[in-house]
Amino acid sequence: MVAFAERRPLGDNAKAWALNAPAIAVIALLVAYPIGYSFYVSLQKNNLKRPRAKRFIGFDNYKALLSDQAFLSALKVSALFVLVVLGLTVVLALILALVLNERFRGRGLLLSLALLPWAMPGVVNGLMWRTIFDAKTGALNGLLQQLGLIESYHAWLTSGTGAFLFTALAQVWNTLPFSVIILLAGLSTIPSELYDAATVDRAGAWRRFTEVTVPWLLHPLLIVLILETMNAFRAFDTIYVLTGGGPGDATTTIALLDVQTVLTFTDFGLGSAYAWVITAITLLISVGYIGLLYRKGNFEV
Amino acid sequence: MELTRRHILKLTGLGLAGPTLLSACSNDSSSGGGSGDGSVKFEGWDYEAALVQQNLDRFTKNSNVKVNYTPITSAQYVQKVVAEFTGGGGADALYVYDDSLAAWVEGDYLQPLDGMAGVDEVYNAIYPGNAQAMTYDGKRYGLPYYTDATCLTYNAGILAQAGISKPPASLEELEAQALKIKKAGLLEYPIGLPAQLSDTWWSWVWALLFGSGGNMFDDQQNPIMNTSDTVTKDVFAWLQQAATKSKVIDPASLQLLPVPVDNAMKANRYAYTIGARYASRDYNDPAKSKAAGKIRMGLVPSLDGKEHGTVSNTRMYGLAKDTEVKDNAFKLLTYLGGYDDQKQPYTAKFWFLQRGLGFAYKAMVNDPTITAALKKFADPKIYTHLAEIAKPRNVLGVPWYTEFETEMHKVVQGVLSNQTQPSAAVAALAKSAETLKKKYS
Known part of the structure; x- marks a missing residue:
């Protein structure tokens, strides 16, 4: 008993490791292992429909992507989707954040309403917009007809361009609030003295915006750009519900193609390669953003 | 409390027991x-x-x-x-x-x-x-x-209002009848088809091909839609014309899954669709359908007006x-x-x-x-005859069938929305089939 009582307690370092070990184990088990395993699978010919043909093929799945028309088309659609969604999100989020940063009556209510779409799951968002865009009973058709802008109801999602733009709009609506929160938080940190000083220097509203607001918002913008790029690149649920990727290939993004390849075609090898390409591209873009914007603001973090 | 190795061992033991307890709670899959x-x-x-x-x-x-x-x-x-x-x-x-x-x-x-x-x-x-x-x-x-066998399903009540007494035998006749219904102001788009992308097969495309005696593959599962068999191209040409020129096929079809088409048929909003025979049971059920008693089934119209089959x-x-x-x-x-x-x-x-x-x-x-x-809900003679002339897709035995069917949906959507011409559509399908064959070989 005496021997037990005299045992030295663990040192700080050991305690830290001991306390973090469960979390590390869980992360390794639930995150690191599946990620690593998916890379291993991406190096295989691995289609559940043909288990006997399963074998290690190195980087053949990745090489095949260069001539894979479905992949190249989806990549193009994804890139365009990211551009449109990101452009709209940044511009609209900035405007909304600037408006919500002002003091006015009903601001709280407007802020709550602006945040509402973020609480909506992607599938529900897709279903809601599908109802709105419906060719027979859609609210959009009803509104436009009542305003006298159209004579008869249109099937908005049946042309390639229409489907693409409306899908992008639905995605923006869903993810915009998150960007607004980030930018609003950034705006609230700008000292009012800077605006006062700029006003004394006879800077107009535009110059105050470009010389004071934008530089202070570069870091929040960086976060918005990185996260929204990832979101748009991985967009699946809203698109799946709204158009299923159609008409034709018009809204088949790489995430949609990936889910289809893995779950419908049960081609886990190729699907895993797609997933890794998505990861690599978003990583590259994020690094690019950081290189472009980090430490470019007129302040130190 | 001081953290000792004994404490850590206890916690580790608990951690290891956790998954065992969880697995004991799970439903045994090997029943x-x-x-x-x-x-x-x-x-x-x-x-x-x-x-x-x-x-x-x-x-x-x-x-x-x-x-x-x-x-x-x-x-x-x-x-x-x-x-x-x-x-x-x-x-x-x-x-x-x-x-x-x-x-x-x-x-x-x-x-x-x-x-x-x-x-x-x-x-x-x-x-x-x-x-x-x-x-x-x-x-x-x-x-x-x-x-089930796929058939033409039509609303005899709407046809009668337009002065049409019998269902169409050819695709040309189907288009003409639909135009007559359209011009009579009965329906803007008399034909509805479920053409939204989904994981289920599009029986109506196969039915139109088999209905005209065509096929996309030979018995060795080689694509023939771009070579020896011209039916696919001709059927696609008809679809494009009916969707974009005469505008008798509802453009909203590209947004429709089978259930909304069923609902539209039951609400007298389409005069024709192509689908499974058993759907007519619901269409003709007064408790579920406004069109009850008026829905009939017929053979799938063909390019030449002759009877060939269905899927x-x-x-x-x-x-x-x-x-x-x-x-x-x-x-x-x-x-x-x-x-x-x-x-x-x-x-x-x-x-x-x-x-x-x-x-x-x-x-x-x-x-x-x-x-x-x-x-x-149906005329037993036609119902039975459809079963007799129906045949399965001869490409079901290939491992890449699902991929091909998915690709076909996209191509047909392109045809219906006038983004792809019929000749390009069959060429794309043939190329897709060849690529898939190579991939799975």
Whole structure:
């Protein structure tokens, strides 16, 4: 008993490791292992429909992507989707954040309403917009007809361009609030003295915006750009519900193609390669953003 | 409290016990054979699960064989079954889609039924198309659950209002009739088709091809739609014209899954659609449909106006390769898909009477009970004739069928929305088929 009582307690370092070990184990088990395993699978010919043909093929799945028309088309659609969604999100989020940063009556209510779409799951968002865009009973058709802008109801999602733009709009609506929160938080940190000083220097509203607001918002913008790029690149649920990727290939993004390849075609090898390409591209873009914007603001973090 | 190695060991012990406790709480996937009481683990997609259970209870009562039935959501059925078999916990007996059969046999999930009691008798009694769909590589793998043939479904009431007395025999006639309905101001778009991208097959495309005597593949599954068979291109040309020039096909079709088309037919909002025969049962049910009593089925119109055929699908019951309760599982299969003691296909009859599901047994149409029920929603002669002339897709046996079907949906959407010309569409399909063949070779 005496021997037990005299045992030295663990040192700080050991305690830290001991306390973090469960979390590390869980992360390794639930995150690191599946990620690593998916890379291993991406190096295989691995289609559940043909288990006997399963074998290690190195980087053949990745090489095949260069001539894979479905992949190249989806990549193009994804890139365009990211551009449109990101452009709209940044511009609209900035405007909304600037408006919500002002003091006015009903601001709280407007802020709550602006945040509402973020609480909506992607599938529900897709279903809601599908109802709105419906060719027979859609609210959009009803509104436009009542305003006298159209004579008869249109099937908005049946042309390639229409489907693409409306899908992008639905995605923006869903993810915009998150960007607004980030930018609003950034705006609230700008000292009012800077605006006062700029006003004394006879800077107009535009110059105050470009010389004071934008530089202070570069870091929040960086976060918005990185996260929204990832979101748009991985967009699946809203698109799946709204158009299923159609008409034709018009809204088949790489995430949609990936889910289809893995779950419908049960081609886990190729699907895993797609997933890794998505990861690599978003990583590259994020690094690019950081290189472009980090430490470019007129302040130190 | 000081943290000592003893504390850490205790916590580690608890951590290790956790997963064991969790696994003890989980549902054992290896029931059936694994449970030791001879019970059969049976899985199917979740269509009318309560009725399935009711029928299974009857089987258990008569045979004393316990059945553990798990309905799986239709949208995830194939994926979940594949995941279960891959993980080693598949069912003993299960539903099988005709377009999954080849892959599931190749995946070693199913075993052939050749030589088992009563199988030859069943295969001799069913339509050849159904027998063909349940056969892979010369071996028989299923007993029939239900089958259907795709037909033209039309609203005779709307046709009569437009002064049309008989359904169209040719596609040209279909377009002309639809235009007449349109010009009479009865409907803006008389034809509705389910053409939104989805994981289910588009029977109406295959029906239009088979209805005109065409095919996309030869018997060796080589694509012929861009070479020796011109029907596909001509059918696509008709579709494009009807969708974008005469505008008789609803452009909203590209946004429609089968259920909204059903609802539109029941609401008198379409005069024509192409789909499964059994849908007419609901269309003609006064409790569910405003069009009740006016819906008729006809042969699929062809390019030349002559009768060529249509497409069939077959849903079957399969037997797992690794089942440990083979005898009991086969007893269940026989009860569900074969004959009972009175030499009657009890379950096939049960499903037709309960829900109008098509039957594979040729003789069933002569059963007075069946005929009486059939007359409530269809002309038995046309219904039977459609079954006789229907044939399955000859490309079901290739492992890349699902990919091809998906690609075809996109191409047809391009045709309907005027983004792809028919010649480019068939060229794209042929290229896609060749690429897939190479990929899977």
